[in-house]
Amino acid sequence: MIEFRNISKSFGSKNVLKDVSLLVDKGQILFIVGLSGAGKSVLVKHLVGLIKPDGGQVLLDGRDITHLSEKEFYPVRMRCAMVFQHSTLFDSMSLVENVMLPLRKHKGMTHKQAGEAAIGFLKRVQMDHMATRFPSDIGDGLRKRVAIARALTLNPDFVIFDEPTTGLDPLAAANVDRLIRQLSDEQGVTSIVVSHDLRSIFTVADRIAMIYQGEIKLDGTRDDFRNTRDGVVHQFIRGLAEGPMVL
Template structure:
């Protein structure tokens, strides 16, 4: 499109970067994103596009930067260089006050998702509804029960977190994140620490959310059964960037020795542990 340049008033205040690349048309796009902590690079020119409705797994060894990568999307950390786009909007330079609306559209299930012990599951899920939707408490509780049904927890709605297994608490935390009808849910190691049966239930739930609600799922994991049984595509993070991006079958067939070492989990091979 050869539109005239935008009026200065339309330009984002913080946009001081040099050559203006065209706006992203991907649903989510990381463009050459770099992030360091105390001079230690974690992400280096990471580029990745994610489609609406897909289940994308970001995988890699511990400490490689998976959690940092997803937290950048909702402004929990700020990037040092590059761009992050969401649904046509540049989000890496949003001011603080614009982050709350963004986090309604992009929900996150944290690795150590904690529920309030003194509240039932329904009450826990009702909290964000009351806060963000301004629902009356009884209406929020009714809606919370519907959200708990989405994660197959209807019969546990009136129980307290301490009475439940880790897998059930995780599902309730997912229901709480779903309460605001996010378009994207970021899951940080949703199956870590769960027994295999509970872990596979979480995997199935993620697939259901994608197929039934159209939720785009970005899942951080290093759990091979979960990764290969759930992902539409897998992005292997290695030395600060995406080493491979492929469907599960294509990744399995990859000739890349780094990819093969990650898949087989062998301690010896070309893969270097984080820090470079």
């Protein structure tokens, strides 16, 4: 279970999040949507201690992790993996070496064991055929798939995907969607997915929360979003240029 309780966060005079509360049950997939700059990435970064709130609490399985020290966050980051919006692969290592790294470091695997396991994780995102290439040789979408493979190596209980299908072709995007669904259905992984991808949102989400002007505008099911009478939510999910939304 992931819980944000009354989170507020400002940068200078800019109030990015105002009293945001959200709860994701075990095995559930919550999508977070909202305009660019709405605070989606800021919100999820609280889960791995990269951002501390000005007010409120962050809980994982009921444990308050808000004020843990950097060192205390190490074990939390093993249970709660984050796939960042922008690539965080090491450029000096091949793709398979990037995926091997956490297996060598935290699972005590030999080079050979880690190599074999890493290929298995790359297969899950259909990237095993590029194992020996380097991050700089491939595009953003492919790097993102490798980052997903790396995030899964430590069998996390929670996975945060920040725009996992942005920059992916439709087939690769559908594959990532299926993977997110499988992690939830087969391994009980609890996920938060930040996304602009309407197709992905309406195929995979168990629940959707929309952030607008620092607050949760709507937290509901796909049907709640489809059938909403709220003008702002309606404009957003239909992608309409005209409407009440303040950009």
